[in-house]
Amino acid sequence: MAKQFDAIIIGTGQAGPNLARHLAAAGRKVAIVERKLFGGTCVNTGCIPTKTMVASAYAAHIARRAADFGVNVDGNVKVDMARVKARKDAISADSRIGLENSLKKTENITVFEGHARFESSREVSVGQERITAEQIFINVGARAAVPNMPGLDQIKYLNNSSMMEVDFLPKKLIVVGGSYIGLEFGQMFRRFGSEVTIIEMGPRLISREDADVSDAIREIMEHEGITIRLKAECIGFSKKGEDIVAQVNCEEPVPEISGTHVLLAVGRRPNTDDLGLDKAGVAVDARGNIVVDDQLRTSVPGIWAVGDCNGKGGFTHTSWNDSEIVIGNLLQNDQRRVSDRIPAYALYVDPPLGRAGMTEDQVRKTGRAAMVGKRPMTKVGRAVEKGETQGFMKIVVDAKTREVLGAAILGVGGDEVIHSILDVMYAKAPYTVIERAMHIHPTVSELVPTMLGDLQPLAG
Numbered sequence: 001m002a003k004q005f006d007a008i009i010i011g012t013g014q015a016g017p018n019l020a021r022h023l024a025a026a027g028r029k030v031a032i033v034e035r036k037l038f039g040g041t042c043v044n045t046g047c048i049p050t051k052t053m054v055a056s057a058y059a060a061h062i063a064r065r066a067a068d069f070g071v072n073v074d075g076n077v078k079v080d081m082a083r084v085k086a087r088k089d090a091i092s093a094d095s096r097i098g099l100e101n102s103l104k105k106t107e108n109i110t111v112f113e114g115h116a117r118f119e120s121s122r123e124v125s126v127g128q129e130r131i132t133a134e135q136i137f138i139n140v141g142a143r144a145a146v147p148n149m150p151g152l153d154q155i156k157y158l159n160n161s162s163m164m165e166v167d168f169l170p171k172k173l174i175v176v177g178g179s180y181i182g183l184e185f186g187q188m189f190r191r192f193g194s195e196v197t198i199i200e201m202g203p204r205l206i207s208r209e210d211a212d213v214s215d216a217i218r219e220i221m222e223h224e225g226i227t228i229r230l231k232a233e234c235i236g237f238s239k240k241g242e243d244i245v246a247q248v249n250c251e252e253p254v255p256e257i258s259g260t261h262v263l264l265a266v267g268r269r270p271n272t273d274d275l276g277l278d279k280a281g282v283a284v285d286a287r288g289n290i291v292v293d294d295q296l297r298t299s300v301p302g303i304w305a306v307g308d309c310n311g312k313g314g315f316t317h318t319s320w321n322d323s324e325i326v327i328g329n330l331l332q333n334d335q336r337r338v339s340d341r342i343p344a345y346a347l348y349v350d351p352p353l354g355r356a357g358m359t360e361d362q363v364r365k366t367g368r369a370a371m372v373g374k375r376p377m378t379k380v381g382r383a384v385e386k387g388e389t390q391g392f393m394k395i396v397v398d399a400k401t402r403e404v405l406g407a408a409i410l411g412v413g414g415d416e417v418i419h420s421i422l423d424v425m426y427a428k429a430p431y432t433v434i435e436r437a438m439h440i441h442p443t444v445s446e447l448v449p450t451m452l453g454d455l456q457p458l459a460g
């Protein structure tokens with residue numbers, strides 16, 4: 001006999017637990033299923049552990065630069081990887097255990113541990129158990145993609161999950177993929193002391209950003225001694241003694257890179273392939289993402305898909321926002337939509353990149369009249385005082401409406417400063433609001449009005 005609930009939530013990533021709490025508080029009987037680690041990717045193998053490790057890497061970096069600040073550090077800076085990992089594990093575990101306990105203690109929530117699969121559009125199996133509900137929410141997330149590269153089956157490789165177990169220093173780390181995950185791990189391990197090569201198939205790093213952003217990030221990486229190989233169109237692997245050899249180009253002579261460890265950071269694929277979606281009749285697209293509408297409803301009435309598995313976001317905040325959209329529509333008579341949100345994210349290399357809205361290139365493609373402002377961090381007092389002057393800030397505004405269309409802050413505090421622009425974008429206020437506001441000195445944010453005071457027409 002199947003156990004009956006009002007709602008079933010599959011997965012305890014960023015959206016599921018928030019949904020569960022709100023539905024339970026509204027008096028619904030909720031079942032939530034987790035097959036592995038409570039909190040999913042962000043808590044266990046994504047944002048939290050990586051940013052914890054980025055903090056350790058930053059400490060090592062600043063310690064090495066201590067003399068720049070007039071501080072003497074005797075001897076070489078040595079990183080104790082076992083302690084880096086222990087710190088990361090403790091912070092991650094705090095979140096995971098806190099979430100697990102709170103779900104298990106919340107009235108109206110029943111936790112099932114095991115792999116969930118649809119048996120029909122209203123019934124889910126978890127091991128031997130069967131549960132049914134009129135409403136089902138899928139929050140199964142994504143996992144590291146494994147590309148089809150020759151020789152990959154001959155070598156041991158790491159991904160973002162297995163990287164979490166590394167408590168030693170890889171001597172020579174080859175990172176395949178020059179986007180968010182690859183760049184963060186690449187810089188952090190260079191700072192821990194590894195020799196790092198980042199291999200990217202495209203002509204530039206982090207290709208969804210403007211070329212000036214890509215180029216500045218490449219410069220930052222190379223300045224720290226990271227080797228960058230772009231246009232690696234023919235990547236393959238082989239073993240040479242204890243080492244792994246990565247081939248990056250098929251033309252002769254074959255340029256090879258030798259390493260002790262390989263990290264694959266070439267994208268993510270949704271966990272939708274072993275979920276019995278066919279039995280429920282839920283449609284997926286060619287990439288395996290669950291097809292949803294603007295309110296995150298799937299092709300089957302009564303089933304929603306939230307978080308990375310719907311292909312609409314790919315970030316913790318987009319998954320959380322998905323849960324708010326569903327809660328708004330189902331429980332609060334608030335017709336929130338995915339299309340209400342402005343793209344925003346950060347890349348946590350150091351200095352970080354904070355991004356909101358369109359890139360300059362995307363604005364250019366719309367053909368509208370626009371103005372652009374740019375300021376190097378060398379001309380930002382706060383950055384100079386901190387001795388962290390790499391990067392720049394850039395903003396694009398609509399020439400007619402004067403609304404902000406997009407911004408990139410690559411520089412110290414960029415992940416925070418971007419919010420002052422993002423909030424004005426949500427308010428649909430003209431950029432002059434930022435320009436006229438009194439900002440605090442000394443901050444990076446205080447130079448945003450100065451940048452806005454020197455806007456130039458965006459060249460076509």
Ligand SMILES: Cc1cc2nc3c(=O)[nH]c(=O)nc-3n(C[C@H](O)[C@H](O)[C@H](O)COP(=O)(O)OP(=O)(O)OC[C@H]3O[C@@H](n4cnc5c(N)ncnc54)[C@H](O)[C@@H]3O)c2cc1C
Pocket residue numbers: 010011012013014015016033034035036037038039040041042043045046047048050051114115116117139140141142160181271274275306307308309314315316317318319348
């Ligand atoms: C290295 C790395 C760094 C990142 N850094 C950032 C960052 O700094 N900022 C940011 O915003 N985002 C970051 N992300 C992305 C972020 O982690 C994800 O976007 C976020 O976790 C969204 O997760 P979700 O809610 O879709 O599901 P997830 O967190 O992936 O959780 C899904 C859960 O569902 C469970 N599950 C799956 N299938 C089943 C099943 N059949 N039955 C039961 N349970 C199941 C899984 O075990 C998992 O616990 C990073 C990702 C990675 C890999």
